[in-house]
Amino acid sequence: xxxxxxxxxxxxxxxxxxxxxxxxxxxxxxxxxxxxxxxxxxxxxxxxxxxxxxxxxxxxxxxxxxxxxxxxxxxxxxxxxxxxxxxxxxxxxxxxxxxxxxxxxxxxxxxxxxxxxxxxxxxxxxxxxxxxxxxxxx
Amino acid sequence: xxxxxxxxxxxxxxxxxxxxxxxxxxxxxxxxxxxxxxxxxxxxxxxxxxxxxxxxxxxxxxxxxxxxxxxxxxxxxxxxx
Numbered sequence: 001x002x003x004x005x006x007x008x009x010x011x012x013x014x015x016x017x018x019x020x021x022x023x024x025x026x027x028x029x030x031x032x033x034x035x036x037x038x039x040x041x042x043x044x045x046x047x048x049x050x051x052x053x054x055x056x057x058x059x060x061x062x063x064x065x066x067x068x069x070x071x072x073x074x075x076x077x078x079x080x081x082x083x084x085x086x087x088x089x090x091x092x093x094x095x096x097x098x099x100x101x102x103x104x105x106x107x108x109x110x111x112x113x114x115x116x117x118x119x120x121x122x123x124x125x126x127x128x129x130x131x132x133x134x135x136x137x138x
Numbered sequence: 139x140x141x142x143x144x145x146x147x148x149x150x151x152x153x154x155x156x157x158x159x160x161x162x163x164x165x166x167x168x169x170x171x172x173x174x175x176x177x178x179x180x181x182x183x184x185x186x187x188x189x190x191x192x193x194x195x196x197x198x199x200x201x202x203x204x205x206x207x208x209x210x211x212x213x214x215x216x217x218x219x
Binding site: 004007008011012013015016019020025029032033036037040041087099100103104105106131134 | 140141142144145147150151153154155157158161162164165168169172
């Protein structure tokens with residue numbers, strides 16, 4: 001897989017990941033660009049880039065979500081994503097990230113552990129807590 | 139939308155489709171600029187050094203033109219007899 005085909009295949013998935021985390025369309029677009037820019041710069045193995053790209057996306061999402069509150073106030077009102085049933089909104093951003101990596105990207109706990117740097121046990125308890133929250137909200 | 143249907147990203151794909159080519163062009167341009175700067179750091183630093191030494195471009199131009207004239211006038215000396 002070359003960078004261009006990785007961009008057209010994995011790009012939309014990273015965009016969806018960032019959008020579902022609650023980022024604005026502009027921030028998500030910049031996030032995808034930054035992910036691929038960093039990947040190109042660090043000369044990764046383009047034969048299996050998904051896990052590495054999501055690792056970068058995970059850290060970029062954290063950086064964007066940590067932006068000072070004032071910056072958000074100065075911005076235009078973010079365009080809400082038209083979900084019919086946004087059940088993810090009850091989750092903490094950290095839980096949301098893990099849930100998306102597991103249920104959207106269908107990654108294994110071991111892969112998510114490598115991406116996030118968290119032990120598998122912690123991830124499993126985070127997921128079960130998130131599921132409980134979703135069930136309670138429903 | 140439930141957990142099991144999270145892997146379906148149809149809605150976001152449509153939103154992304156309008157942006158994809160623009161983002162890719164921007165990415166290529168940024169990366170090109172980055173590579174050029176990274177691979178010509180020495181020359182750029184040299185030029186900045188020259189610029190501090192002599193900020194007006196005209197003297198440099200005259201120097202270059204003089205060099206070119208000198209080299210062409212003495213082109214015959216390049217040929218090894």
